[in-house]
Amino acid sequence: MTPFHTQLVSIVRLGIKSLLLHKLRAALTMLGIIFGVCSVIAMLAIGEGASYEAQEAIKKLGSDNIILRSVKPADDAKLTGTSRGFALDYGLTYADAARIQATIPGVKRVLPVRIIRENARFAQNNIPCQVLGTLPFYPEIVGLDLLRGRFLTETDERHQANICVLTAGLAQRLFPYQDPLEHSVRIDAFYYQVVGIVREKNMPEQRTQGGQMDGEPLDNNVYVPLTTSRSRFGEMIIRRSAGSEEREKVELHQITVQMRDAASVETADPQIKTLLSHFHSKMDYETIVPLQLLRQAEQTKRIFNVVLGSIAAISLLVGGIGIMNIMLATVTERTREIGIRRALGARKRDITLQFLVETVVLALGGGTIGVVIGILVPFAVTHLTEMKTIVTWWSVVIAFGISAAIGVIFGLYPAKAAAELDPIEALRHE
């Protein structure tokens, strides 16, 4: 309706006008809401950013994968180095991989990986690296981008070919001026023809080690066929340092079990554990289920959000009380105006509406400023601390909605109090 519409417009205009009469007071009143809204958005953005990073890292491990890793058993660790010629024999075996493939339902592929720390050499360059002995389908499970050349093939596997694939960073460091594909890399005593250059798609800088989210740069990988790794390096790994000798016999360092779908991960996880427990007397392996890590991360995020949300809600509450306080003072101060308006035909609800509009304008004004600052703060945080932040649209909507709601809730009482004033008394008020 037009009359009502124009009436509302004039009431809003009047409300803004009345607020502008006391600019400092209005600004101070809005501060509470500004801080509240700003903290809701900024806190949620920082929380969201932190959990996003964790979740992405986990997702990249593959939500339908189960990762098994060899770990040195705790009690055996003490023996190393004390007795010469004693070989530490632990970890996952080829038989484990075969058994999982054969017996666990829902398994799509099993990817064994041997990881040997060695130095890669070309000419004067000598760079520490990880030699990963693995199968041709490694890129599909872990996620590798082939930049140049090719990855390992079945033929390489069958012939224990002396070929290797380098990660881009390692290739860059080893061959600063040469084309890597035209040369060979020396690792230990053997030369390996470089056939391809890849980049780890998923974890460009970090590799999860032992379930931890941090680790060393993953850019120094050399991929060789699994059979080549076995024959060239042997099962026994001997490390000599300062007179002590350390022998380890580890068949496989990692087995990635790819399931058909995420649903079968849940059932396969305990089955694999049971299966392995029959063949391993010591806990010389660990399992990582990215799906479960993801669930935990989501759970953590939820708790985080609740905590941040509560803090923000409290600051909004305080802001709302501040608004109510000021509006009550305003009502007292403007008692006479209320009396005049009542004498001139204003009904109680007109007075209620007038003061409510004022409070809502105040709250929405604060809300708008809070939203702007709340969006800017995460930007500043990202800029200064390199923390990832994500401003979600729903946090903006919620924060703005809450500020409007606070305007109504905390404005209602002062507005009602204004409307209930006796017009005669109000007119007499000095």
Added chain:
Amino acid sequence: MAAAQPIIRLEGIEKRYVLGEDIEVRALRGVDLAITPGSYVAIMGPSGSGKSTMLNLLGCLDRPTGGRYFLGGTDVSVMPDDELSRARGRMIGFIFQSYNLIAQLTVIENIQVPLLYQGKDLNALHGHCVKLAELVGLSDRLHHRPSQLSGGQQQRVAVARSLVNDPLMILADEPTGNLDSRTGAEVLDLIDRLNGEGKTIVLVTHDDRVASRAHRVLHMQDGLIEREVVNRPVPGANGGPA
């Protein structure tokens, strides 16, 4: 009766206030009064005579404890609060001693306030408001604030405001109380002119000179109209006391 139908009719109006336990103040004790259209009525009386209560009741700011009050043919003594507010805005134009303009509004906006509460289109009636400002001689002050006006000018704004809804009656409470005699006389001249154009005026005052301008002067004492003086006949009526 040959006289025009009264637009204001009070029948046995009583107003009692309860103060504390069992102290009751009878501010009005059965007042009867009829005011015909176009009358200029002054109400006088000492403090405590029930003059203010009378004004509040006539202005629909309060409801009587007993008796009936017909304003323009409708019984407003039993109206619920919202309707009473509406009736007040539509049928009564107030002029107060202390002007009672809204400080943060300009002259033209102050004149428009009663329209707002009648749900009328302010834009459409803007011309009407400007005309009223011209009528009271403030057409060059439309966008001034009350604080930028003299007392006499403020009271003229209040007069314009009281006219904006074309009310049945203009209720003036000591309209010259805060003004010096010259500006007071100007405002009273303005009120006279409105009465000359047919507006019904009810005016409460202490001042005999102000009251002398009215057709009828009602003297109140102890909650009753003690006596009535007719200065000059009410136009349109047959004359004589109602």
